[in-house]
Amino acid sequence: TVFDCSIIDVSKVHNKAGNITVVENGKNIPFDVKRIYYLYDIPGGEARGGHAHYELEQYVIAASGSFNIMLDDGENRKIVTLNSPNLALHIVPGLWRELDNFSSGSISLVLASHLYDEKDYIREYEQFLKFKK
Numbered sequence: 001t002v003f004d005c006s007i008i009d010v011s012k013v014h015n016k017a018g019n020i021t022v023v024e025n026g027k028n029i030p031f032d033v034k035r036i037y038y039l040y041d042i043p044g045g046e047a048r049g050g051h052a053h054y055e056l057e058q059y060v061i062a063a064s065g066s067f068n069i070m071l072d073d074g075e076n077r078k079i080v081t082l083n084s085p086n087l088a089l090h091i092v093p094g095l096w097r098e099l100d101n102f103s104s105g106s107i108s109l110v111l112a113s114h115l116y117d118e119k120d121y122i123r124e125y126e127q128f129l130k131f132k133k
C-alpha cells in the first residue's frame with residue numbers, strides 16, 4: 001500500500017565546499033540498483049508518470065529543485081513533496097504514481113530495481129484498479 005512507501009534520509013557528507021550524497025547497494029537502499037534515469041527540462045505545468053509497475057521498485061530523489069509525487073494503491077492516496085537531495089522516496093511495486101508541480105530547473109533522479117521493460121507498466125488507470133482487486 002502507499003503506507004509502505006517511506007522517505008529515507010540517505011544522509012550527506014557536508015563540508016565548506018558543498019555536499020555529497022551517496023547511495024550504495026546493501027547499505028542505504030533496500031534493493032539492488034539496476035538502472036538510473038533522470039527527468040529534467042520539464043516545462044512548467046507538465047505532469048509525468050501516470051502509470052503503475054507490477055514489479056519495479058524505485059528510489060526517487062529531487063537532485064535539484066522540487067516536485068510532488070502522488071501515490072495511489074487503489075484505495076488510498078498520498079502526496080509527497082520532494083525538495084531536498086538527501087531525501088529519497090521509496091516507491092514499492094504495484095502503485096499508481098503521478099509527478100507534477102516541478103520547479104524550474106528541477107531534476108528527478110530515479111534509482112530502479114530493474115532494467116527498462118514496457119511489459120512491467122500498467123498505463124491505464126482502469127486496468128490498474130482491476131489488477132488491485
Ligand code: TYD
Pocket residue numbers: 035037039047048049050051116
Ligand atoms: P515513462 O516511464 O512513461 O515516463 P514518465 O513516467 O516519466 O512520464 O517513459 C517515457 C518514455 O521513455 C517511454 O517512451 C519509454 C522511454 N523510457 C525508456 O526507453 N527507458 C527508460 O528507462 C524509461 C524510464 C523510459
